[in-house]
Structures are given as structure tokens and as C-alpha cells.
Amino acid sequence: MAHKEQIDFCEKVRELYPDYFKDTFVLDVGSLDINGNNQYLFERVKYIGVDIGEGKNVDIVQKAHELQFPEFTFDTIISTEMLEHDMYYEQSIKNMYRMLKSGGLFLFSCATEGRPEHGTRRSEPESAPLLQSDESWQDYYKNLVEDDIKITFGNDIEKYFYKYQFLVNKESHDLYFWGIKNGIYTKRNNLSHNIKNNHKELFNLLKFDEIYYLKQYLDIDKSIINPYEHFLNHGILEGRLPNKLAEDNSIFLNEIPFIKKILEYISELKNKLNIQKEENSNLNSTIQELSTQKDNLENEYNQKTQDIENLNKNMDEILNDLEIVKETKQLVIEEIEVEKEKNAKLVEENSNLNSTIQELSTQKDNLENEYNQKTQDIENLNKNMDEILNDLEIVKETKQLVIEEIEVEKEKNAKLVEENSNLNSTIQELSTQKDNLENEYNQKTQDIENLNKNMDEILNDLEIVKETKQLVIQEIEVEKEKNTKLVEENSSLTINIEELLSDIIHIKEMKK
Known part of the structure; x- marks a missing residue:
């Protein structure tokens, strides 16, 4: 670490x-x-x-x-x-x-x-x-x-x-x-x-890899195990023999009495081991085969054991899963019933919604048709308004002409007044008629100006204009007729004035 x-x-x-x-x-x-x-x-x-x-x-x-x-x-x-x-x-x-x-x-x-x-x-x-x-x-x-x-x-x-x-x-x-x-x-x-920690010296002593461990083991009290007895009982069977280092260091080994006994015992055992080796050499191949078979069987057994353990675990899991599935199934059935009731309500609500949607769709179509009709009416009204405006322009021009003619008539009348004082009564009547005509004309002019002022309101209120359009047209026709009459009257007046002038001239000549 x-x-x-x-x-x-x-x-x-x-x-x-x-x-x-x-x-x-x-x-x-x-x-x-x-x-x-x-x-x-x-x-x-x-x-x-x-x-x-x-x-x-x-x-x-x-x-x-x-x-x-x-x-x-x-x-x-x-x-x-x-x-x-x-x-x-x-x-x-x-x-x-x-x-x-x-x-x-x-x-x-x-x-x-x-x-x-x-x-x-x-x-x-x-x-x-x-x-x-x-x-x-x-x-x-x-x-x-x-x-x-x-x-x-x-x-x-x-x-x-x-x-x-x-x-x-x-x-x-x-x-x-x-x-x-x-x-x-x-x-x-x-x-x-x-x-235990006190075994480690024994491990190394039995292997004799380092002289250090022999020195450490001089103190027998450090371990609860007697190393001499343990080596005699277990060391040879475990294959732990002293190495060359320990055998060559005879001076140091002579200082350890129990090591001498071990070495003597080992010498005797070496002879026995040589005999055993010869006998065991014939068994090595058989042992090897048996060992291989044993390993294979152990591996197979371990595999089977592991498979069985895994199978048992899987079975437990499957049983647990089945219990969960059963519980889940009941919950699902209950949820399905609830969903069925909800679906029935939804079907009924959908039916009502469909009828409502159908009605709304019909209303929508009607509104669209009405809207299209209104749009068309407005377009037509706009066209008519253009015509009305054009007519008003013509009226204005006509008005100006009438005023100019009246001015001319005023001049002529003034001359007539100067030329013939005897015609005062007649002129007075003509003047009265003229004043009446002017008043009537001014009234019409005022009506036209008011009409111009009301045009903005007419444009904003298209529905009213639509309803009053015919009336306006009729009034305009009446006005046209009146204007025509005025023109005719003016024409007649002009003729009358000319006749008066002619009469005045004739009177003058007669006076002469």
C-alpha cells in the first residue's frame, strides 16, 4: 500500500x-x-x-x-x-x-x-x-x-x-x-x-531457506509448537527437507542439539526414501492417470455442484417471480376492470363530444358563409361608395357652375336695376326669387357638406350604409331632379331676364 x-x-x-x-x-x-x-x-x-x-x-x-x-x-x-x-x-x-x-x-x-x-x-x-x-x-x-x-x-x-x-x-x-x-x-x-504469527518461523525453519530462521528458533518459547516433534511428525511427509545451506553449515548446526537428531533421522530416512522411490517409480504413471481422472472428476463434480446451486438459486428466483406474477396478475385484472369503466365513460363522453363537434362544425360553416357574404357586401358597398364619391364630385362641380351663373345673373340684374328703375318691383320679385334660390341652393350645399362629413361615419358603419344606401341613392336622384329643375328654372329665369331686357329695350324705344 x-x-x-x-x-x-x-x-x-x-x-x-x-x-x-x-x-x-x-x-x-x-x-x-x-x-x-x-x-x-x-x-x-x-x-x-x-x-x-x-x-x-x-x-x-x-x-x-x-x-x-x-x-x-x-x-x-x-x-x-x-x-x-x-x-x-x-x-x-x-x-x-x-x-x-x-x-x-x-x-x-x-x-x-x-x-x-x-x-x-x-x-x-x-x-x-x-x-x-x-x-x-x-x-x-x-x-x-x-x-x-x-x-x-x-x-x-x-x-x-x-x-x-x-x-x-x-x-x-x-x-x-x-x-x-x-x-x-x-x-x-x-x-x-x-x-497465527508464531507459525511463520516454523514454515521457514522446515524449508531451511535462511540460517536466520534457525537463529530465531533457538528461543522455543516463541512458539507453542515443539519444532523437533513437528518436523518428525509432519516435515518429511510434507516434502520439506533441509537444503544444502543448512547441511554445509555444520559448525552452526552443532550448536543446536535437536537439529543433530533431525539430521541423523534424515540420514536414515534417505535410505528408506531411495527404496521407496524405486517402488514408487512404477506407480507414478498409475498415480498420474488417477490424479488426472480425479481432477477431471473433481472439475466435473464442481461444475455439476455449481450448476445445481445455480439451478436452486434460479428456482427460488422463479418461485418468487411466480408469486409476484400472481399478485401482479390480480392487480392487473383490477386495473383492467377500472380501465373498462373508464373506457365506457370515455366512449359516452366521446359520443357527446362528437355531437357537440358536429354542431360546432355546422355553426362554423354558417359563420364562414355569413362572413363571406358580409365580405362580399362590403366589397360591393365600397364600389358603390366610389360611385357616390364620383357623383359628389360632379355635384360639387355643378354647384360651382351654378354659383358662377348666379354671379353672372347678379351682375346682369344689377345692370338691369341701374338701367331701369321702373322695373324695381319686377327686379324685387326676381331678387326675391333669386334669394330663395340661393337659400335653397345654400341649404343643398350645406346638406352636401354634411353628407361629406358623415361619409367617415358611413365608412365605419358599413351595416348602416348598406341599409341606407338605397335611401341615399333616392335622395341623390331627388337632388338630381331638383338640380335639373334648378337648371331649368335658371334657364327659364335667363330667358325671362332676356325677355325683360328685351321689354326694357322696347320700352326705352317707345319712350323715345
Whole structure:
């Protein structure tokens, strides 16, 4: 455990596959507690921490590529920030894969391109303190990339993991990997308690990989197990024989009495083992075949067991689903009845709406026809109004002509008054007639002006204009007749005046 980005990655994998993080057998390779450890990720697990030196959170001291746990032992194997320091990383990865169960989870994080060197004498020794005691490891460092891992698996990683993923964090320069090993996964629920810390010396003593552990085990009180008795009863059967290092260091071994007894006993056993090897050589092929058959049967049994468990789970789910379906069916039936009632009401409402719509449609058509008729009437009225306006212009022009003629008549009358004072009475009558004509004409002129003023109102109130149009036309006809009469009267007046003039001339001549 080293930094936040690595923690985030591990927690995301746990979210994806929570079953691998509880009630399982876990191996943590490179488990030394530096800024924390990985145990917090797991619940109720059998956890073994392995590193190359003793320290916090380390149960077994061993190099990763030399671990000798049996095949298919662990449900989950995790390694964080270790592989960049492991000069045997390829063998270590292969060994971890060997110890992983079929269907088990393997996840790791390590440094990749861009991460500064650390954990060496040249850089930051405190980042990997356990490496500093071994000169062959002190100066080794390599940032790994995805291809390094794929090459480890012969560039055929799909053959080993049926599901996997590589990730690269470009900010922290981390390479992440998680993969599910090919094969059928069977999870055990009958694991023993966690291995006690005081067993780790026994593990290493029985392997005799380092003289250090022989020194540690001089203090028998550190363990509740007698190492001499345990080795005699279990060591040989488990295949853990002393290595060459222990045999050659005779001076040191002479200081340990129970080791002498072990070596003597081993010497006797070697002879027996040679005989047993000869006898066992003939059985190897048979054992191999039986082992293969056993593995096949176990795999088949595990598959069948898994299938049965899955079937049982599916049956439970199906039964639950059936109950839900039954309940849902009743609810659906009730909802259908309610919907039927609603639909009946809707049908009735739709029928009423259809009749209403039909009536509204008829009214709409009538209104459209009426509107079109009104529009046509207005257009016709506009045309008639244009004609009326034209007629009014003619009336105005006629009025002007009449006024001009009256002015002429006034001049003529004035001359007649001057010429013949005797005709005053006649002129007075003519003047009276003229005044009456002027008054009548002025009245008509005023009527025309009022008519002009009312034209704006007529235009705004088209309905009234429509009704009064005929009356206006009739009045105009009457006015035309009157104007015609006026013209005739004026003409007659002119004739009369001419006659008067003629008479006046005649009178003058007679006077002469």
C-alpha cells in the first residue's frame, strides 16, 4: 500500500467483484505495511502476508517466485507496488498464477513508465527497506508496462484469464491489472482460523531457506509448537527437507542439539526414501492417470455442484417471480376492470363530444358563409361608395357652375336695376326669387357638406350604409331632379331676364 490512486483502484475492483473480498483465502505478495496495508479491503478472510523480510503485516518471509504453496490454493491474490522491485517478476507472476484457484481473482498495481526510480541505493532506499539487506536486490528497479505482463503469459493472456483489464494512471504513473483465472470457481465455506504469527518461523525453519530462521528458533518459547516433534511428525511427509545451506553449515548446526537428531533421522530416512522411490517409480504413471481422472472428476463434480446451486438459486428466483406474477396478475385484472369503466365513460363522453363537434362544425360553416357574404357586401358597398364619391364630385362641380351663373345673373340684374328703375318691383320679385334660390341652393350645399362629413361615419358603419344606401341613392336622384329643375328654372329665369331686357329695350324705344 503506497498512495491514494492505488487505493482507489483496489476499491473499484472490490466494487466489481465483492465476493472475492470476504470469506475467502487471500495471499498478499509484498505485504509489508508502508503507509498502510491491504487488509482493510477484506472481511472475514484467511489472510497471509508475504514479503522478503520481517516486518509489520508480514506472516511469511519468502521471495515471491520461491513460494511453495500448493496449486489452486488461494481465492484471491493481491500484490501492490512490489513488482517493479522484483528482478524475478516473470517467475513471481507465474508462481502466483499457479497458486491461484480456477476462477480466482488476481490483481496488482506497480510502477510504469514515467515513475521516478525509488527503493534503490541510488534513489530512495526507505521506499523499499527490506531490499536493502540484500546486495543483489538493492540496485534493481524496472518500470513495467502492459507488454511485459503479456510476454510473461506468452502473448496469449486470454488463454489464462477469461476476463481481465489493464489500466494506466498517467498522473501517478501506475500500471493496474485485474483478471479472473480460467476455470470453474468453487468457493469454500469451511476454512480454519487465520494462521497465527508464531507459525511463520516454523514454515521457514522446515524449508531451511535462511540460517536466520534457525537463529530465531533457538528461543522455543516463541512458539507453542515443539519444532523437533513437528518436523518428525509432519516435515518429511510434507516434502520439506533441509537444503544444502543448512547441511554445509555444520559448525552452526552443532550448536543446536535437536537439529543433530533431525539430521541423523534424515540420514536414515534417505535410505528408506531411495527404496521407496524405486517402488514408487512404477506407480507414478498409475498415480498420474488417477490424479488426472480425479481432477477431471473433481472439475466435473464442481461444475455439476455449481450448476445445481445455480439451478436452486434460479428456482427460488422463479418461485418468487411466480408469486409476484400472481399478485401482479390480480392487480392487473383490477386495473383492467377500472380501465373498462373508464373506457365506457370515455366512449359516452366521446359520443357527446362528437355531437357537440358536429354542431360546432355546422355553426362554423354558417359563420364562414355569413362572413363571406358580409365580405362580399362590403366589397360591393365600397364600389358603390366610389360611385357616390364620383357623383359628389360632379355635384360639387355643378354647384360651382351654378354659383358662377348666379354671379353672372347678379351682375346682369344689377345692370338691369341701374338701367331701369321702373322695373324695381319686377327686379324685387326676381331678387326675391333669386334669394330663395340661393337659400335653397345654400341649404343643398350645406346638406352636401354634411353628407361629406358623415361619409367617415358611413365608412365605419358599413351595416348602416348598406341599409341606407338605397335611401341615399333616392335622395341623390331627388337632388338630381331638383338640380335639373334648378337648371331649368335658371334657364327659364335667363330667358325671362332676356325677355325683360328685351321689354326694357322696347320700352326705352317707345319712350323715345
